[in-house]
Amino acid sequence: MSSAPALSGAPVAAAPTGDAPAAHWPSPDAVEGVGLAAAPSWLSERLAPGGHADARRAFLIARESFIAGRRIDMGALAATLGIDRTSLFRWVGNRDALLSEVLWSLAVPTLAQAEAAVTERAGAERIAELLTRFVDDLNTAPYFREFLRREPARALRLLTTKESEIQRRYVATAEWLVRRDLGSAPLDGAIDVHELAYLLVRVSESFTYADLIAGDEPSAARARTAFRVLLRADR
Numbered sequence: 001m002s003s004a005p006a007l008s009g010a011p012v013a014a015a016p017t018g019d020a021p022a023a024h025w026p027s028p029d030a031v032e033g034v035g036l037a038a039a040p041s042w043l044s045e046r047l048a049p050g051g052h053a054d055a056r057r058a059f060l061i062a063r064e065s066f067i068a069g070r071r072i073d074m075g076a077l078a079a080t081l082g083i084d085r086t087s088l089f090r091w092v093g094n095r096d097a098l099l100s101e102v103l104w105s106l107a108v109p110t111l112a113q114a115e116a117a118v119t120e121r122a123g124a125e126r127i128a129e130l131l132t133r134f135v136d137d138l139n140t141a142p143y144f145r146e147f148l149r150r151e152p153a154r155a156l157r158l159l160t161t162k163e164s165e166i167q168r169r170y171v172a173t174a175e176w177l178v179r180r181d182l183g184s185a186p187l188d189g190a191i192d193v194h195e196l197a198y199l200l201v202r203v204s205e206s207f208t209y210a211d212l213i214a215g216d217e218p219s220a221a222r223a224r225t226a227f228r229v230l231l232r233a234d235r
Helices: 031-038 042-047 053-067 074-081 085-092 095-117 123-140 142-150 152-160 165-182 193-208 210-214 220-231
Strands: none
Touching: 031 095, 031 165, 042 053, 042 085, 042 095, 053 074, 053 085, 053 095, 053 142, 074 085, 095 123, 095 152, 095 165, 123 142, 123 165, 123 193, 123 220, 142 152, 152 165, 152 210, 165 193, 193 210, 193 220
């Protein structure tokens, strides 16, 4: 996620806006679509093309509010839409469900952007650099850092636990990258594809949420070093 002209977004420097989630639904065969295909949710299915138009309208307003650095408030969102809270919950579910889809919708273009930036690399080098760029965008996106500062406990729960669609989608994405760039027996068969993908995600989380987890500074540079060591990129 980065700030202005790309959660994790169109351009590394700009927050995506407008009707992008509906108009450009990510392909399940591309890095930005793997996660959503692997771990869909009730709300993500309603937001897909041909889904629930009112849910999409509520989602887009919430997304724009998040990008502007504001807290997504269900009461205020319902008032903006001219409906009651009960109707809003029928449209999009609870606040955590809505926040999760907003967060992932911002991750999607950021992943695509990172992928486009590493096309000349291959193997472990490509994975390490792609994930490093992703971490860097998260660490430098003002609206994302504001969310972490404002709601740290909720952020960690939505972003880094196994119950979260976001972590499941990120692990599925990392697994897809490992299979594509290292094959089905990575590191000479020393580790299972899924296990390596999970470790890569945990490294990413450690250096993105370092301030919340350990009181340390988030660091894409240190994430790059850890990715390269884990992937044996210097061998």
